[in-house]
Amino acid sequence: MNELQLYNTFTRKKERFSALEGRQVRMYSCGPTVYGHAHLGNMRPYVFADLLRRTLLWCGYEVKHVINITDVGHLTDDADAGEDKMELAARSLDLSAWDIAEKWTRVFKEDLEKLCVLEPHVWCKATDHIAEQIDMIRILEEKGFTYRARDGVYFDTTRDPEYGTLARLHLDAQQTQERIEASSHKRSPADFALWKLSPREVAKRQMEWDSPWGVGFPGWHIECSAMSSKYLGVPFDIHTGGVDHIPVHHTNEIAQSEAVFGVRPWVRFWMHNGWMMFDSGKMSKSGGGVVTLDDIEEMGIEPGAFRYFLLSAHYRQQITYSQDAIEGAQASLRRLRRHAAEARESDESIGAERVETYRGRFRDALTDDLNSPQALAVVWEVVRSSDLGGREKWALLVDFDRVLALGLESAGLDVPDVDEDAMRLIEEREAARADRDWARADEIRDRLLEMGIVLEDKPDGTRWRRA
Ligand SMILES: [Zn+2]
DSSP states (O other): OOOOEEEETTTTEEEEOOOSBTTEEEEEEOOOBOSSOOOHHHHHHHHHHHHHHHHHHHTTOEEEEEEEEBOSOOBSSTTSOSOBHHHHHHHHHTSOHHHHHHHHHHHHHHHHHHTTOOOOSEEEEGGGOHHHHHHHHHHHHHTTOEEEETTEEEEOGGGOTTTTTTTTOOHHHHHHHSOOOTTOOOSSTTOEEEEEEOOSSSOOOSSOBOOTTOSEEEOHHHHHHHHHHHHHOSSEEEEEEEGGGIIIIIHHHHHHHHHHHOOSSSEEEEEEEOOEEEOOOTTSOTTTSOOOHHHHHHTTOOHHHHHHHHHTSOTTSOEEEOHHHHHHHHHHHHHHHHHHHHHHHOOOOOOGGGHHHHHHHHHHHHHBTOOHHHHHHHHHHHHHOSSSOHHHHHHHHHHHHHHHOSSOTTOOSOOSSSOHHHHHHHHHHHHHHHTTOHHHHHHHHHHHHHTTEEEEEETTEEEEEEO
16 A cells, blocks of 8 residues: 655645554644635635545544634634624624524534535534633743733744744744734734733623633634644644645644643644635625535535535645536536446446556545545546446445545436436547547537537536537
8 A cells, every 4th residue: 555645834745644643643623713604715624624534544544533613712813903703793793702603603514514524523612612721821821931911911922933934934024024013912923812801992792701811812823722632632643724824823823832732743744725716707796706605506506516626626726716617517526426326237347357456546646645636537537447347437436435525326327407318428429529539529519409408618528508
């Protein structure tokens, strides 16, 4: 079996993965701030973490996975400026912050389920772990890593010579570039809040707690350090999140955790997914191109198509969401399911000796830093191959779907829109196009048109619709 190589943001290199303890992998993924409906871009980190977890399982590891829910303390700016997102949402909607948190946590979990993301072993909420966070801040204070300001307790980044290594931050340069906001009580721009005191001059906060420093609430970063160590121990194997977490949130998690636990590195592998951009096409909401899973379902797109769309790019690549791209993913997924259903019905068995060749290539793709587009290419080779029988294809697809989770196993023959004959013609035409046999491709297109099916060729495949 080949080695699993994973890209570690900390070293900016692919490294050979091995678990800290035997075959048991402990993994933490930063969860959502539950003040509104997560849009599709917000869901990418969890499909990526799920791909990672399923790959580890497929490679024979056991995985303990923790995802947190941020229901307090995340300000509108990651660097401690602005208001608490939860309190802001509560005030603008005239609802309780607790109700908002509960509602959006439930919706988030439902969205993950729709995307076939395995449920974490532990869900943990920041507001359920205030005592643990206070304990950590107390230790930081005892060790001399904090200072008190008028509005709270801050981590003194100048006390940590390694501060910013993850993000390759150069503090001196940064300090001259950044201004400290007039309202901030930080000594240095990189310093970050561990505990914020409830402001006395404005309306009373809905979420606040007693602490040794006064009534207030924890800063955003401390919750992840407190909860990951509680459920996974110290150090642990993998910490995931979006690239946007690198410069502030994860940098600060590392600083405070290494200061408290005296363990370096606190986390063995830091892994981050790339951004997902939205094009400014017609389906975007007026609020700046934000689309949720509900929105695409209303368009008749299934959540699995969004998973397919994400898997068709490498997790570290920046990807752009568009209506065309999601429709293409939906069409591809339907075709793939169709193939899977046909393979299941088949009792043809040829080339059993070829099975391990394909499985090996699928493994090569996955173990090369989770190269899911390459893995999907192997899947397509399998379904189109003439040296495998239906039974071999089916066995491989079921195995591969343990990682891809595209619902291939339960795929029915009832693919919407077109019947079996038309489907076969579409496939045949694609093969002709691949062979650059344009005359044959045109001939099939005309025949399909007579059957009332219009084809549209896109860079990522052919779509069809009823005329
Ligand atoms: Zn976090």
